[in-house]
Amino acid sequence: MSNTCPICFEDLVKKNRATPDICDHIFCFPCLEKWSKHGSYCPVDRKRFRRIVNLDSETVIQGTWKVILKAL
Ligand SMILES: [Zn+2]
Ligand SMILES: [Zn+2]
Secondary structure, eight states, X not given: OOOBOTTTOOBSTTSOEEEETTSOOOEEHHHHHHHXXXXXXXXXXXXXXXXEEETTTTEXXXXXXXXXXXXX
16 A cells, blocks of 8 residues: 555645545545545545545544544
């Protein structure tokens, strides 16, 4: 698996990472959030997603793109 963000090509190790709910591609959270305003699909495989999972803070972003707490 690549350790760079497919959007900005920066190293993901020190970033807040996020992934669409329908695949395992990993992006910087700010990149994917920005991307989702243009279209709710994965920038790599173009599958449509409904949610963005923030891998580092356990939050999920849904259709309205508000950050909500993942159900415990
Ligand atoms: Zn990025
Ligand atoms: Zn993907």
